[in-house]
Amino acid sequence: MDDGSGQRRVGRPRDASVDEAILVATADLLVEVGFTGLTVDAVAARAGVGKATIYRRWEGKEQLVLDALTASRLHPEVPDTGSLRSDLLAYYLPLTEADAQAGAIRLMPALAAQAALDEDLAERLRAFVSDRRTPVAEVIERARARGEVDPAMDVELAIDLLTGPIMYRLYFSGSPVDPATVETLVDRVVRAIGPGA
Amino acid sequence: MDDGSGQRRVGRPRDASVDEAILVATADLLVEVGFTGLTVDAVAARAGVGKATIYRRWEGKEQLVLDALTASRLHPEVPDTGSLRSDLLAYYLPLTEADAQAGAIRLMPALAAQAALDEDLAERLRAFVSDRRTPVAEVIERARARGEVDPAMDVELAIDLLTGPIMYRLYFSGSPVDPATVETLVDRVVRAIGPGA
Numbered sequence: 001m002d003d004g005s006g007q008r009r010v011g012r013p014r015d016a017s018v019d020e021a022i023l024v025a026t027a028d029l030l031v032e033v034g035f036t037g038l039t040v041d042a043v044a045a046r047a048g049v050g051k052a053t054i055y056r057r058w059e060g061k062e063q064l065v066l067d068a069l070t071a072s073r074l075h076p077e078v079p080d081t082g083s084l085r086s087d088l089l090a091y092y093l094p095l096t097e098a099d100a101q102a103g104a105i106r107l108m109p110a111l112a113a114q115a116a117l118d119e120d121l122a123e124r125l126r127a128f129v130s131d132r133r134t135p136v137a138e139v140i141e142r143a144r145a146r147g148e149v150d151p152a153m154d155v156e157l158a159i160d161l162l163t164g165p166i167m168y169r170l171y172f173s174g175s176p177v178d179p180a181t182v183e184t185l186v187d188r189v190v191r192a193i194g195p196g197a
Numbered sequence: 198m199d200d201g202s203g204q205r206r207v208g209r210p211r212d213a214s215v216d217e218a219i220l221v222a223t224a225d226l227l228v229e230v231g232f233t234g235l236t237v238d239a240v241a242a243r244a245g246v247g248k249a250t251i252y253r254r255w256e257g258k259e260q261l262v263l264d265a266l267t268a269s270r271l272h273p274e275v276p277d278t279g280s281l282r283s284d285l286l287a288y289y290l291p292l293t294e295a296d297a298q299a300g301a302i303r304l305m306p307a308l309a310a311q312a313a314l315d316e317d318l319a320e321r322l323r324a325f326v327s328d329r330r331t332p333v334a335e336v337i338e339r340a341r342a343r344g345e346v347d348p349a350m351d352v353e354l355a356i357d358l359l360t361g362p363i364m365y366r367l368y369f370s371g372s373p374v375d376p377a378t379v380e381t382l383v384d385r386v387v388r389a390i391g392p393g394a
Contacts, residue, residue: 034313034314035310036310036311036313036314037314105313108369109306109307109309109310109312109313109368110306110310110313111306112306112309112310112368112369113232113233113306113307113309113310114233115306116231116302116306116307117231117233117234122371125369125371126369126370126371129369129370129371130370133370153385154381156372157362157378157381157382157385160361160362160365160366160370160372160382161358161361161362161382161385161386161389163361163362163365164357164358164360164361164362164363164364164365164366165354165357165358165361165362166361167361167364167365167369168357168360168361168364168365169357169361171306171309171368172305172309172322172323172326172364173323173326173327173330173357174319174322174323174326175353175357181354184351184354185354185357185358188350188354188358188389188390189358189389191388191389192358192385192386192388192389193385
């Protein structure tokens with residue numbers, strides 16, 4: 001039986017601590033060996049479970065990786081400092097940390113490459129990305145209520161203006177994503193989406 | 198012998214028409230089967246050459262694909278309409294075409310995924326991306342000379358503000374990249390990078 005999360009629910013009740021051990025092992029191995037290098041065998045060994053235990057719960061590596069990502073909370077809670085600029089900095093500055101970048105660089109292009117060939121995985125990747133965007137949407141909507149954002153501005157495109165350049169640098173151009181870059185980016189986007197000229 | 202382009206130059210003089218047939222076959226197959234599905238066997242069959250002919254010229258699939266991309270000119274010439282907004286629209290609107298998007302979606306994440314594990318390929322991917330950015334840099338520098346761009350604006354970040362959201366939508370979020378989106382994006386970025394407030 002499939003509950004729509006990509007996990008199979010068959011037979012015995014689930015042991016949540018086994019799930020968690022598997023997801024933590026997956027997240028750790030992703031950072032160490034990347035998506036391509038990750039095997040279910042290695043996850044099983046690291047988590048101290050049999051391979052069959054994993055396959056009873058997940059259809060395959062891609063589904064396991066997406067659940068590990070969802071569980072790992074790469075981002076902080078939604079900031080609420082009272083100013084758009086400060087909220088955005090609180091949200092995006094943690095992405096300048098080397099560990100966060102190494103994990104993302106190894107993972108996201110591999111998932112997107114696989115998603116280009118697998119519509120089911122593409123759907124789950126879009127849901128994952130959408131989930132990660134929700135905190136930024138909240139920040140922007142609160143700023144709009146305070147009059148800091150153009151009422152006509154599309155929130156989705158506003159998020160893309162922030163996240164897009166960061167992802168593009170990390171995955172494709174190799175340009176630095178350091179605190180100074182993020183500050184300049186946030187300042188420019190605050191201007192781009194501010195109340196109309 | 199390696200000339201630094203990833204192509205080997207050994208023995209007989211090169212036959213440019215054979216090179217071209219191989220690169221065209223590679224570009225066509227990329228759109229049809231994607232990077233993961235592409236094999237040197239299939240390229241050889243499509244180009245009507247032996248597999249050894251390809252391996253005499255390229256070290257492997259990744260190098261061949263990068264050369265095919267470089268040869269295929271995904272973008273138009275550098276526009277020069279006299280206005281920043283019109284130049285940017287002329288450059289980015291062709292990316293809203295379905296064929297261009299299908300090719301890019303199947304290809305770029307796969308190359309970036311492989312590049313995360315292969316520093317040599319990462320270097321070639323960065324060079325390819327950098328080469329594609331040059332026309333936009335020209336457009337922005339000309340606009341700056343006309344007073345349309347803030348003298349303090351970093352050109353690289355200005356390009357990222359345009360290209361980043363488009364790539365992020367295509368590869369990760371699955372949101373549409375249609376002409377209306379590109380127009381709004383260009384308008385917002387023109388405001389973001391314009392002469393200071």
